[in-house]
Amino acid sequence: MNKVNQTWLWAALSVIWMGVIYALSDRPADDFDDAGEVVSWFPFASFVVHAVLYAVLSAFVLRTLILLKRLTDPLISYTVIFTALIYGILDEIHQSSVEGRSSEAVDVAADVFGALIVVIFWFLQKRCRALRARERDLNSGD
Secondary structure: EEEEEHHHHHHHHHHHHHHHHHHHHHOHHHOOOOHHHHHHHHHHHHHHHHHHHHHHHHHHHHHHHHOOOOOOOOHHHHHHHHEEEEEEEHHHHHHHOOOOOOOHHHHHHHHHHHHHHHHHHHHHHHHHHHHHHHHHHHHHHH
């Protein structure tokens, strides 16, 4: 698959995943009654769910931006985090209009946390690759 098709694929996955998040936010609170049992023994369940959902979204957006090759690495990371922040805020605004649901700042914080995890992992991965390449270059010179 060529780069243009890959870019479109990852962009489409980003939009589809945004739709998944929207659909989950559009469900009334009654649909999540069983989740109350999980929250009772794991109080951070909501935070983790938000972080994971937005980490997946951030990974899709990150891959799209990498394939575009139009931004520097810092701009890519800022764009990924900003996307999670803005979509998280919009999602919370939407969620506040759904029956029995409310908008919470901690959910937006979890969304951004998910994006940060992806960006940090990406930078660590790039750093490890660079170190391995440098080590290979040094060893090949012996």
